Amino acid sequence: IMLLVVFAASLAAADTVTPGGELRIEIHSPPADLTATGSEPLTYEIEGVASAIGGVRYIDMMLVMDTSASLRETDPDGYRTQAAVGLIERLSPKSDIRIGVIGFNDSADLLQPLTDNRYAVIQAIRDLKRRGGTDLAEGIESAVEELNRNGREDSSRVIVLFTDGMSNERQAKEAAELAHTQGVAVQTLLLGENLKGGFLLESIAQTTGGSFVWVLNPTELPDAFLNLKTTGVDTVTLSVNGAEPVPADFTAGTFSGTLPLTVGENRIVALATSLDGQTRESSIIVNVSDASCAALEVAATHDGLPAISLNERAVEIVVDASRSMWGQIGGVSKMEIAKQILHRASASLPDELDLALRAYGNKSASEDNNCADSGLLVPFGLSTRQPISMAIDALKPRGQTPIAYALQQAAADFGPLDGERTLVLVTDGIESCGGDPVEAARELAEHGITIHVIGFGIGNVADEDAASLKTMAYASGGQYFTANSADELEGALDATVGTAFRVYDGIDVVASGVLGSNQPMFLPSGDYQIRFDSVPRHEVAFHLAARDKLSLMMERQGGSIVHNEYRDMLESTSCEEAVAETRARQRERTPALGAR
Numbered sequence: 377i378m379l380l381v382v383f384a385a386s387l388a389a390a391d392t393v394t395p396g397g398e399l400r401i402e403i404h405s406p407p408a409d410l411t412a413t414g415s416e417p418l419t420y421e422i423e424g425v426a427s428a429i430g431g432v433r434y435i436d437m438m439l440v441m442d443t444s445a446s447l448r449e450t451d452p453d454g455y456r457t458q459a460a461v462g463l464i465e466r467l468s469p470k471s472d473i474r475i476g477v478i479g480f481n482d483s484a485d486l487l488q489p490l491t492d493n494r495y496a497v498i499q500a501i502r503d504l505k506r507r508g509g510t511d512l513a514e515g516i517e518s519a520v521e522e523l524n525r526n527g528r529e530d531s532s533r534v535i536v537l538f539t540d541g542m543s544n545e546r547q548a549k550e551a552a553e554l555a556h557t558q559g560v561a562v563q564t565l566l567l568g569e570n571l572k573g574g575f576l577l578e579s580i581a582q583t584t585g586g587s588f589v590w591v592l593n594p595t596e597l598p599d600a601f602l603n604l605k606t607t608g609v610d611t612v613t614l615s616v617n618g619a620e621p622v623p624a625d626f627t628a629g630t631f632s633g634t635l636p637l638t639v640g641e642n643r644i645v646a647l648a649t650s651l652d653g654q655t656r657e658s659s660i661i662v663n664v665s666d667a668s669c670a671a672l673e674v675a676a677t678h679d680g681l682p683a684i685s686l687n688e689r690a691v692e693i694v695v696d697a698s699r700s701m702w703g704q705i706g707g708v709s710k711m712e713i714a715k716q717i718l719h720r721a722s723a724s725l726p727d728e729l730d731l732a733l734r735a736y737g738n739k740s741a742s743e744d745n746n747c748a749d750s751g752l753l754v755p756f757g758l759s760t761r762q763p764i765s766m767a768i769d770a771l772k773p774r775g776q777t778p779i780a781y782a783l784q785q786a787a788a789d790f791g792p793l794d795g796e797r798t799l800v801l802v803t804d805g806i807e808s809c810g811g812d813p814v815e816a817a818r819e820l821a822e823h824g825i826t827i828h829v830i831g832f833g834i835g836n837v838a839d840e841d842a843a844s845l846k847t848m849a850y851a852s853g854g855q856y857f858t859a860n861s862a863d864e865l866e867g868a869l870d871a872t873v874g875t876a877f878r879v880y881d882g883i884d885v886v887a888s889g890v891l892g893s894n895q896p897m898f899l900p901s902g903d904y905q906i907r908f909d910s911v912p913r914h915e916v917a918f919h920l921a922a923r924d925k926l927s928l929m930m931e932r933q934g935g936s937i938v939h940n941e942y943r944d945m946l947e948s949t950s951c952e953e954a955v956a957e958t959r960a961r962q963r964e965r966t967p968a969l970g971a972r
Contacts, residue, residue: 397585397608401426401648401658402433405470408660418664422624423470423632426648426656428608429561429585431530435473435629436490437606438519439501442539443479444510450540450568451594459597460501460538463628464494466602471630476522477501480515481508490526510539512580513547516562520555532629533560534606537580540566542573552580561586563606567594587651602627605651613647621647639666666922669951671896674877674889674906676930678728684874684892686910686930686937688795690730690756691873693718694782696803696832698737701773703804703833705861710804710833711773713862718802721869722764729873732756732789733764736782737775747809749775750782752789779803779848780811787823795911797825798854800872802865804833806844813848821852826909828854828872832865853909855888871895876909891930898954910937923948 403424425432439460447456467473477488477500488500519535527533535555555562562584564577574590581588585608591600607629613621616635624633624646635644642664647657676683695718701711725731733754740746753767754760779801790797799820807813817827829849834841842858849856855876857868874892878885881904887897891908901922908914908930916939920926925944930937 397428397430399426399428399609399648399650399654399656400432401609401612401646401656403644403646403658403660404472406660406662408662411663411665418637419634420637420662421470421632421634422614422644422646423468423630424646424658425471425532425630426607426609426612426626426646427532427629428650428652428654429534430532430559432532433472434528434531435471435534435607436476436523436527436531437473437534437536437628438476438478438490438522439497440478440480440484440515440519440535440537441501441504442481442510442515442541443505443507444481444539444541445507446510446541447506451597453594455594455597456538456567457501457504459601461498462598463601463604464497464501466625466627467494468625468630468632469494471632473628473630474526474528476519476526478515478518478522479504480511480518482511482514483508484511484514484518486518486522490522510541510543511547512537512539512543512576513551516548516551516555516580520551520558520560523560524558532607533558534629535560535562535584535586536601536604536606537562537564537577538567539564539573539577540568540570542570542576545572545576548576548580549583552583556584560584561606561608563604564588565597565600565604566590567597568592604628608651609648610651611649615645615647616642618643621645637662637664639664666948667900667951668922668946669898669949669954670901670920670922670924670926671898671946672879672887672904672920673894673896673925673927674891674930675894675927676875676891676932678932682726682892683932684726684729684890685796686875686891686908686914686932688730688793689728689798689875690732690790690793690795691798691800692732692734692756692786692789694786694799694801695733695735695768695771696737696777696801696805697735697771697773698775698777698805698808699742699773700777700805701737705833709773711771713865714802714832715768715771717862717865717869718768719765720866721873722761722768725761725873730756730793731760731764733760733767734782734786734789735767735771736778737773738771740775742775744775745809746775747778747811748781750778750785752785755789756791756793777803777805777808778811779807779813780816781809783813783816783820783827787820787825790823790825796875796909797823798872799825799827800830800869801827801848802830802832802869803845804831806841813844814851817848817851817854824911825852826854826876827852828857830857830859830865830868830872832859834858878907878909880905880907898949898951898957900951900955 405423474490476490612631615621624631736750859865874890879887927942
């Protein structure tokens with residue numbers, strides 16, 4: 377008994393016999409020509425194969441599992457199954473390894489042909505029986521036959537042979553010679569105290585360039601399976617750009633590990649050390665580009681003061697004063713809220729903006745059905761802010777909602793005014809007089825007048841009324857906003873009175889905004905063009921690098937427009953959510969902008 381223990385301990389310590397093949401290692405993932413994108417810190421999983429047995433493009437492995445009746449005594453709790461399943465589960469899901477299962481006792485059965493279906497392999501292992509004797513030769517020969525039938529070129533061909541007993545020595549050694557001539561390494565693992573079995577399994581491993589492990593206690597089987605040097609390789613380490621190497625997870629000839637990558641060029645090296653001391657390395661270059669988001673802000677000045685347009689601009693606000701504006705939001709009538717916001721907006725708008733005010737539904741009672749109830753309360757001209765404030769105070773909701781009529785009348789309000797011409801409609805409902813607001817909007821567009829519509833207090837943006845108002849705005853190339861509070865109404869007015877612009881990536885509109893809103897837009901790095909709805913139209917091309925914070929300042933100088941770029945750096949920001957928010961805002965307000 378003492379001799380047995382000493383012999384087993386020495387084999388377990390040595391763990392292997394020198395494989396004697398040429399050591400090779402190959403990184404499979406990421407591919408050498410990959411350009412990865414991501415914000416730092418970025419980690420990437422490195423995977424590949426290392427082997428001193430055959431090729432390294434693939435691994436084809438047969439599990440040859442003893443199913444003899446003696447296992448009921450040597451492994452009553454089924455650690456054999458747990459160990460083999462653990463080996464399969466430990467393999468990287470990306471590794472290109474095929475596995476087959478042979479069960480043997482007095483004869484051998486192919487329970488699972490070579491497959492990359494890990495689940496099928498695990499099921500075959502779990503279905504292993506325990507009956508009959510032990511014929512190692514049958515198991516080895518059946519595995520070699522399957523490897524010859526379905527094994528791949530340039531693969532490491534490996535048999536993992538597990539048993540708890542002795543077999544016919546001559547036949548087993550002949551089967552080992554057959555495996556050796558076919559380029560198949562047999563890794564052997566013995567459970568128990570069978571001394572003759574230990575000598576035989578060591579001989580089989582030595583003949584084929586495999587390794588031998590002896591386990592006395594079945595509870596040690598899970599670790600033994602994981603620690604098998606199935607391809608004659610002891611360790612694999614990974615490093616990047618000359619940094620200190622780190623050990624890779626190395627199981628059944630496949631290695632994997634993560635490395636921190638930086639923006640720029642990364643040289644990744646995988647170094648394998650064989651059981652006989654050979655070393656080989658494989659290296660790839662991975663270029664990492666910074667995918668952090670960039671931010672764009674657009675503003676304008678005129679005579680050194682903030683401006684909301686690139687040239688002369690006239691804006692007419694058309695206010696719904698129909699009876700429905702008595703409806704309340706938070707206990708306050710919509711009309712009262714609208715008056716407060718309109719007062720505030722008219723007072724804060726720059727003097728250079730030519731402003732007019734029209735209303736509808738404010739003269740006749742609703743029961744009069746007056747569908748011509750619309751009037752220009754304050755025409756365009758100098759010093760209109762005070763008259764507009766007084767006209768707003770006098771508004772009282774009374775009548776119908778003749779939107780189409782009001783738009784038709786508004787066409788004449790602009791008269792001979794040149795430059796940018798915009799109408800902002802604030803309404804809480806749709807046409808009630810049978811008119812066609814969409815057609816009226818198209819007619820205004822033909823006169824160079826863009827309509828922006830603010831649906832105030834009408835509910836969800838997906839409602840039928842909102843859809844109708846959207847169509848009206850889009851018919852003139854304008855924007856639609858939903859406002860269900862005082863703050864939202866104020867924000868919508870701010871976003872409509874200035875010169876609109878669109879940001880293009882090629883022919884696609886990727887963002888939109890308005891001068892004066894000062895709202896940042898997040899975009900990936902790239903080349904863009906911004907087009908202003910000015911008269912005449914103005915365009916600016918610009919480039920954004922990762923983490924750029926670009927302030928594009930448009931300046932009116934006499935009859936010309938110049939622009940200046942001011943750049944700063946952002947913190948590393950993921951583009952996914954930021955860009956999605958920017959584009960969602962654009963789609964909600966102006967899905968038809970690309971047509972203009």
